Amino acid sequence: MDLNYTSEDLAFRDQVTAFVGDKLPGDIARKVLEHKRLGKEDLVRWQKILHEQGWIAPGWPTEYGGCGWSAVQRHIFDEVCAEAGAPSVVAFGVYMVGPVIMTFGNSAQKSYYLPRILSSEDFWCQGYSEPGSGSDLASLNTRAVRQGDHYVVNGQKTWTTMAQWADKIFCLVRTSSEGKKQEGISFLLIDMHSPGVTVRPIIMLDGEHEVNEVFFDNVEVPVENLIGEEGRGWTYAKFLLSHERTGIAAVGRSKRELRQLKNIAYQEQKGGRPLMEDQRFRDKIARLEIDLWALEITVLRVLAADNEGHPPGPEASILKIKGTEIQQALTELMLEAVGNYGMPHLPMAWGDHWLGEYVGPEYAAPLAARYFNFRKVSIYGGTNEIQRNIVSQMILGL
Amino acid sequence: MDFSYSEEQGLLRDSVERFLQKNYSFEQRRAIIKSREGMSATVWEGFASLGLLGLTFSPDYEGYGGTGVETMLVMEALGRHLVLEPYWSTVVACASVIQWGGDAQQKKILLPRIADGSMKFALAHSEPGTRFDLAHVETTAHQDAGQWVLNGRKTLVVHGAAADLLVVPVRTNGKPTDRAGISLFFVNPGEEGVGGRDYPTYDGMRAAEVSFDNVHIGPESVIGVLDGGYALLESVVDRAIAALCAEAVGCMEALNTQTLEYLKTRRQFGVPIGKFQALQHRMVDIRIEYEMAKSMAILAAVKVDSTDAVERRRAVSAAKERIGRAARFVGQQAIQLHGGMGMTDELPAGHYFKRLTAIDTLFGNADHHLDQFWLADSTPAVELPVRLKSRWKKI
Numbered sequence: 125m126d127l128n129y130t131s132e133d134l135a136f137r138d139q140v141t142a143f144v145g146d147k148l149p150g151d152i153a154r155k156v157l158e159h160k161r162l163g164k165e166d167l168v169r170w171q172k173i174l175h176e177q178g179w180i181a182p183g184w185p186t187e188y189g190g191c192g193w194s195a196v197q198r199h200i201f202d203e204v205c206a207e208a209g210a211p212s213v214v215a216f217g218v219y220m221v222g223p224v225i226m227t228f229g230n231s232a233q234k235s236y237y238l239p240r241i242l243s244s245e246d247f248w249c250q251g252y253s254e255p256g257s258g259s260d261l262a263s264l265n266t267r268a269v270r271q272g273d274h275y276v277v278n279g280q281k282t283w284t285t286m287a288q289w290a291d292k293i294f295c296l297v298r299t300s301s302e303g304k305k306q307e308g309i310s311f312l313l314i315d316m317h318s319p320g321v322t323v324r325p326i327i328m329l330d331g332e333h334e335v336n337e338v339f340f341d342n343v344e345v346p347v348e349n350l351i352g353e354e355g356r357g358w359t360y361a362k363f364l365l366s367h368e369r370t371g372i373a374a375v376g377r378s379k380r381e382l383r384q385l386k387n388i389a390y391q392e393q394k395g396g397r398p399l400m401e402d403q404r405f406r407d408k409i410a411r412l413e414i415d416l417w418a419l420e421i422t423v424l425r426v427l428a429a430d431n432e433g434h435p436p437g438p439e440a441s442i443l444k445i446k447g448t449e450i451q452q453a454l455t456e457l458m459l460e461a462v463g464n465y466g467m468p469h470l471p472m473a474w475g476d477h478w479l480g481e482y483v484g485p486e487y488a489a490p491l492a493a494r495y496f497n498f499r500k501v502s503i504y505g506g507t508n509e510i511q512r513n514i515v516s517q518m519i520l521g522l
Numbered sequence: 523m524d525f526s527y528s529e530e531q532g533l534l535r536d537s538v539e540r541f542l543q544k545n546y547s548f549e550q551r552r553a554i555i556k557s558r559e560g561m562s563a564t565v566w567e568g569f570a571s572l573g574l575l576g577l578t579f580s581p582d583y584e585g586y587g588g589t590g591v592e593t594m595l596v597m598e599a600l601g602r603h604l605v606l607e608p609y610w611s612t613v614v615a616c617a618s619v620i621q622w623g624g625d626a627q628q629k630k631i632l633l634p635r636i637a638d639g640s641m642k643f644a645l646a647h648s649e650p651g652t653r654f655d656l657a658h659v660e661t662t663a664h665q666d667a668g669q670w671v672l673n674g675r676k677t678l679v680v681h682g683a684a685a686d687l688l689v690v691p692v693r694t695n696g697k698p699t700d701r702a703g704i705s706l707f708f709v710n711p712g713e714e715g716v717g718g719r720d721y722p723t724y725d726g727m728r729a730a731e732v733s734f735d736n737v738h739i740g741p742e743s744v745i746g747v748l749d750g751g752y753a754l755l756e757s758v759v760d761r762a763i764a765a766l767c768a769e770a771v772g773c774m775e776a777l778n779t780q781t782l783e784y785l786k787t788r789r790q791f792g793v794p795i796g797k798f799q800a801l802q803h804r805m806v807d808i809r810i811e812y813e814m815a816k817s818m819a820i821l822a823a824v825k826v827d828s829t830d831a832v833e834r835r836r837a838v839s840a841a842k843e844r845i846g847r848a849a850r851f852v853g854q855q856a857i858q859l860h861g862g863m864g865m866t867d868e869l870p871a872g873h874y875f876k877r878l879t880a881i882d883t884l885f886g887n888a889d890h891h892l893d894q895f896w897l898a899d900s901t902p903a904v905e906l907p908v909r910l911k912s913r914w915k916k917i
Contacts, residue, residue: 125531125591126524127824133523196523410896414818414840421817428525442810509803516802520782520809 127424129200136197140204147173153209157384159490160474161332162211164247164289170211171244180242181218183367188226188234189242195430199371199423206376214286216248217241221294223367224311224360228352237313251281251295251314251338252361259510261296262306262358266340268297270347275299275312277320277343283504287323287336290316296361299354311357313349320344328500330493331471365506369440372505373447375420381454382413388461388487399461412453419446438518441511448501448508459495462488466495525820531595538599541568546603548870551726554606560728561607561684569607570639578613578761579621583633590761594768594823601772604870604877606727608642608681614765616643616689618758619706623746628708632687644685645762646676646709646732647755654886656691656755657701661734663692668741672709672734680884682730683720685711690734695749706751708743709734725880726873757831760838763885764822767845770881771819774812774852777874781805781856784863801859808852808859815848832898839894846888849878 129137152166174180182198184190193201206212213219222241225233240246257264266279277297287293293314300308314321320343325333352360389400389409399405423443426436436443459466465484472478474490482489502508516522527535545565554562569575577592579585586592593614600609617636620628635641652658661674672692679688688709696703711718715737720730746754785796785805795801818841825837853875857864864871882888 125527125820125824127821129523406896407892410892411843414844414892414895415814417821417840418814418817418844421821422813424523425525425817425820428523431523432526442813445810446814512803512806513799515806515809520796520802520805522782522785522796522802522805 127421129196133196133200136193137200137204140201141208143177143179144204144208144210147177148205148208148210149173152211156209156211157380158474158487159494161476163476164286167211167214168244168247171213174213175243180213180244181222183219184222184226188222188238195427196424199375199427202371203376203379206374207380209380212377214247216250216286216290216294217244217246219367219371220250220364221248221292221313224294224351224364227363228311228356228360232348233313233351246291247286247289249284249287249290249293249316249338251284251293253283254280255282259507261361262309264296264298264309266295266297268299268310268312268345270299273347275345275347275350277312277314277340277345279340281338281340282326282335284323284336284338285334285504287316287338288325288333292316293338294351296357306358307355309357309361310354311351311360312345313351314340314343314345318343318345328497330496331469332493332497334497366435366437366440369436369443372440373419373423373443374451375416375423375447378416378447378450378454379420381451381458382409382416384487385409385412385454385458385461388458391485391487392461392463405457405461408457412450412457415446415453416450419443419450422446438514441506441514441518444505445502445508445511451501452498455491455495455498459491462491466492527591527595531592534592535595535599537572538574538596539602541572542599542603542605546605548873551604551606555722555726559684560722561681565605566607566639566642569609570637573637574609575613575639576633576637578617579633579636583621583629584637585617585621585633590764590823590826593761593765594819597765597768598772598775598819601769601774601877602776604726604773604873608644608684610762610765610769611645611681611685612636612641612643615645615758615762616687618761619645619689619745619754622757623706623751623754627742628745641686642681642684644679644681644688644730645758646679646682646688646690647759648676648678650675650677654890655699656759657704657752658699659691659693659704660698661690661692663694663705663707666738669738670707670741670743672707672715672737672739674734676732676734679730679732680723681728682711682718682732683728687711688732689745691751691755701752703749704751704755705748706745706754707739708745709737709739713737713739723880725877727880753831757834759885760834761826763838763842764819764826766881766884767815767819767822767841770845770849770878771812771816773874773878773881774808774815774849777852777856777871777878778808778812780871780874781808781859784860788861788863804855804859808855811848811851815845815852818844835898836895839891839898842886843888843891843895846882846891849882850888853878 152170155162171180179191181189182191182193182201186192218241225237252261254264254266268275268277293316295312295314296309297312298308299310302308320341322339324337326335326337327333390398392399394402426439430436465488468483470489473482545568573586574596576585577588577596581587620632649660663670663672688711690707690709691704692707693703694705715735717733718730720728723729782805785801786794788795822838822841825834828834856871857875860871863869
């Protein structure tokens with residue numbers, strides 16, 4: 125029993141810290157730390173820097189361009205990056221479709237797609253949810269009908285994050301209506317630039333364009349874009365969900381946000397004293413800090429087991445539930461901390477190169493939008509209720 | 523980063539668990555509660571022969587030199603079986619007072635007697651009206667003809683009547699809430715002028731009110747530095763808290779197992795009630811709380827041996843706060859999931875709930891430790907001696 129990092133891990137952390145200090149562009153870090161809007165260019169610029177260093181896909185096997193780090197080292201890397209204000213690597217390519225391709229794809233698919241994921245040449249998005257298929261994903265209706273050497277795809281995906289920037293989409297499509305609904309699903313890679321693909325923005329309650337509807341109207345997709353076998357898509361999707369999921373707790377990011385919350389609470393005044401000295405507010409922060417500490421140790425327990433050769437399964441659902449609750453509480457307390465100055469709605473104020481005048485402190489401007497936006501985290505990636513179903517079935521056997 | 527147990531730690535855990543499975547059924551426990559002493563001498567002898575009573579102190583005094591992690595493993599097992607005996611008060615709190623604060627003579631006389639089971643101890647730290655403030659000590663001692671004369675009163679002395687010797691924080695200097703001016707004394711409850719009242723607590727244990735009315739004791743009864751006892755008191759209380767945190771985790775583990783079993787066997791509307799999603803999700807939530815509590819108990823067990831007092835205080839209070847919250851939630855929800863059966867005295871569920879409720883209160887509840895967590899950073903550091911070297915005997 126030892127809660128300390130080994131000297132090897134500490135040296136590794138120093139190495140990552142030095143790299144991030146040296147290479148993370150200041151303008152990008154500032155946007156992250158100040159909760160400003162990030163563009164595709166920001167995300168891709170940082171990903172290319174990581175790629176150049178060979179650190180874009182730490183969890184991949186080394187033969188495909190991974191780093192060969194232990195689970196604990198990957199956690200250290202995520203944490204150092206997050207604390208410095210690096211944007212998260214967009215998950216769809218590196219964390220989601222990449223592992224599916226390398227596990228179930230053929231050699232032509234591997235040699236074509238994997239390097240383009242690593243280099244950010246292809247920007248990926250995920251085509252799972254449909255208007256009638258949310259938590260009950262297996263009921264999906266987007267159809268792919270084989271005609272000679274291609275599939276013809278018709279249907280609609282929704283909540284497609286960053287589809288407006290994407291070159292490629294990995295989709296679950298229905299190739300058969302026979303048998304169990306899960307058995308008629310296939311995993312198909314589709315070029316977003318194909319004729320018949322239409323992307324329509326969905327504006328969310330924070331006023332932002334982050335997600336989209338994606339329509340497929342007789343889209344022709346070459347059969348070589350099918351991953352694995354027809355009808356096995358559900359299995360691949362489940363594999364994807366169990367892959368590298370400890371990051372889902374976002375402990376590093378939450379530690380950074382907790383620090384920012386305290387900074388704000390020291391700045392804001394109540395009765396002529398810093399808000400931080402108001403016991404009622406202070407207690408909420410302290411409780412959250414303790415919750416985050418408990419989550420962090422739980423993550424480390426899961427990672428240590430991973431290092432010992434027991435990769436996390438349904439335990440990741442527990443991390444997702446607690447991690448997202450904490451992320452939401454952080455945004456809630458930040459908005460609460462700025463009081464009246466959370467109210468002004470100036471969406472330009474959290475974009476690039478804004479020269480206008482803030483109503484309150486600059487840090488207050490994006491906090492309401494961020495609070496509203498973060499309600500998503502307990503919904504996406506399997507709602508927290510679905511996560512509870514998973515724990516109930518897989519861990520508790522109910 | 524390593525969360526595994528050594529082979530010896532695994533053996534320790536298994537041997538305690540085996541012993542309790544054999545000697546501490548729910549019915550046996552019920553009989554112990556009803557007994558005059560409120561504890562079992564046979565069980566205590568069993569603990570001695572397993573080597574559990576010397577767990578926390580140096581092999582130089584017949585102990586085993588265990589760390590916070592060994593204490594955690596034992597306390598989890600005691601929690602699973604709702605053990606009533608004065609283990610934490612004797613072996614964790616008071617033995618640590620002697621180990622870290624006692625002089626050579628005190629260690630040599632007392633520690634081997636703890637190890638062999640012939641002496642039990644209680645910590646008499648609480649006073650009426652002081653709530654959870656360790657520094658609030660109004661019991662006084664003054665010197666008279668080479669003797670100390672004690673006056674005052676202690677409340678909720680857990681296992682007080684079972685104790686052969688009390689460890690008593692006394693004000694020898696300063697104002698009632700000063701940290702400086704507190705000294706620790708051994709007091710024999712049989713001494714003239716010591717009054718007491720033994721009573722049961724709702725968790726099946728015993729506690730006592732103890733009064734001191736011109737109690738004369740010799741200078742050899744002082745433990746450690748005169749007027750400088752607070753640092754020692756705080757550090758051993760942290761050990762006791764870490765131990766209680768582990769006990770709570772053991773309680774939650776057993777309670778959750780029994781609750782899950784109930785959901786799988788109790789049938790309503792023609793199906794096991796565990797088929798209902800409202801109950802499934804609640805069961806998941808108490809499982810999650812258990813995992814969070816377990817993480818914090820590990821944190822406390824490891825950090826309680828830290829020589830950095832600020833680090834130790836922060837971790838121990840964070841653990842007690844989080845586990846207090848978890849204990850309340852798990853206890854309440856487990857009763858709810860058991861329905862009417864959860865309300866009965868017959869089922870263990872209610873007994874776990876009551877013990878979990880008690881643990882939240884002992885040494886300060888979640889609210890108290892939320893304050894302490896926050897204050898830890900700004901509190902002057904109390905440095906501790908370096909940790910004991912572990913030297914396990916095979917048991």
